[in-house]
Amino acid sequence: MVTGEKSKTGARIAVGVLSVFSLIWVAPILFTILQSFRPFADVVSKGVMSWPNHLTFENYTHAFVQSRMWLFFLNSCEVAVPAVVITLFLASMIAFVLSRYESRFSVPLLMLFTAGNLLPPQLLFIPLYRIFLKIHVPHFINSNGVLYDTQLGLILVHVAIQVGFATFVLTNYLRTIPKEISESALVDGANVWNHFFRIILPLLRPALASLGVLMTTWIYNDFFWAVVLLKTGNKRPITAALSNLQGEFNTDYNLLAAGACMAFIPTLLVFFAMRKHFVAGLTLGSTKG
């Protein structure tokens, strides 16, 4: 694409600009990773910018064992995985009906879901908090007997909000797929149930993959709802647990760096493994992040 003398200088400028920016972008992350391998005492005595001549895994073992980051990581997975699976399933069902059996309710309903997804979370949490204190659950779910302070409650809120976004994306996706594909099945006499499970769900697979990767990252990274809806420290997901530990760690920034790395390295791995899906997911509907 780049031809001619003039555009060659242009290209050089572009490479320069992009390299400088990229470096600024990754520097804080790389620096945190470096900090996580340095002993705190070393940094205190020599300063943050000192040459690291002593690297150690101690911060990681400490964060992992004493600070129980493994537990918080598992908590995050216990919320994110079911929430994503349920969201995608529910959204596929309604997207299927909205795109294949259009009625005068289709557009208003889709608008309801789309707008609901854009509402600021702060608008929802006061009544939600109160409602959750009133909803009773069996004691094996929560010893207090209420939905507040349970991972189930957190999952429900994530599902309720994300289903708005997923429905919007999946409905539009299905509308681009010709209905003729369904019609042959309907001629064969498939009922609604089989139409959905045998024909529509397989068609949705690519969109579900992208949405799944994206939503897993979102829910795993959620901080607001975890802080608002969970009280017990042991139940917190890793993002909220980090903030909890921030106070304790006040003096040991290197330990905190190790904790932060343990929180973001899983998402980075997912990103590198499934970058295409992540980017596709973000551009699918692109209303939040």
Add this chain to the structure above:
Amino acid sequence: MTSVLDHPAAEVAPAKKKKKNSSHNFSGSDRVTLGAFVGFPTLLHVLFVWIPAVGTILLSFTFWDGIGGLKSIKWVGFTNYRQIFTLDDNLPVAIRNNILWLAVFALIASPLGIILAYYIDKNLKGTQVYQTSFYLPLVISLAVTGIIWDNIVRTDGVLNSLLGNTNADTAISWMGDPHKNIWVVLVIASWRHIGYVMLLYLAGMKSVDASLREASAIDGATEWYTFRRVIIPSLRPVNVIIVVITVIESLRAFDLVFILNRGTNGLQTLGVLVYQNIQGESARIGWGAAYATLLFLICLGPIMVYLYQNFSKGND
């Protein structure tokens, strides 16, 4: 076709002309299936999103200490709004911060993201490396982002070290100074936002018809001119999305300031004030709800724009 997204789903098909619904002849079990498919998700969404939203708006006109039952709620009209505007010192700071946030995102971060997308779209050497570095902040949670940047901006952090302020007396307290800390936070927030805008724009640009560029080039336009005058205007859906996320993200601001100093001492935002008035012994639910409603009213603009963009008939 000028869809934002190189994904087909991007194009919201305008509602098809209604087919005669009577053409569906459903059996009883099909009706039940359809009802359940629509009913479950809708119920969940309405129950946990729309009912609480309406509840908050109603609560903003009431007085409630949050301790007594629902019966102790008293209707007080606009009192909460009058009070937060006259009595709460935090509100002016929060409004200033939200406006600054919006201004920095709209005037600096978003344009910068678009310019970066322009350069990256040239497919220069190392383009994958550049793209990846700009995407990274999007993958990292805002809470962790706060911790990562704390290494840089805390008093004995990298920034002071680079500036030579290693002495505890001369070191600048970037986060402790209520006149400086919001700017630091805006740099951090932009670090994330720029990559987001770049990603969206890049995807949009890939969908632009190549013949459009060629035609412009044949007319003797420079690449930069083509970008400004041909490509940007042709990307209306992306532009709308960027406006919407720029406004909504800057209003929602919570995580970052909360993890850095719980949103106090110069870092108040509307989102934080909602939370602060709900928590603890001296909960003022009415005030919190009034802040939340304010937030909602401001978000309403971009939400309507977005809905119009996606649901009005006859747009491409």
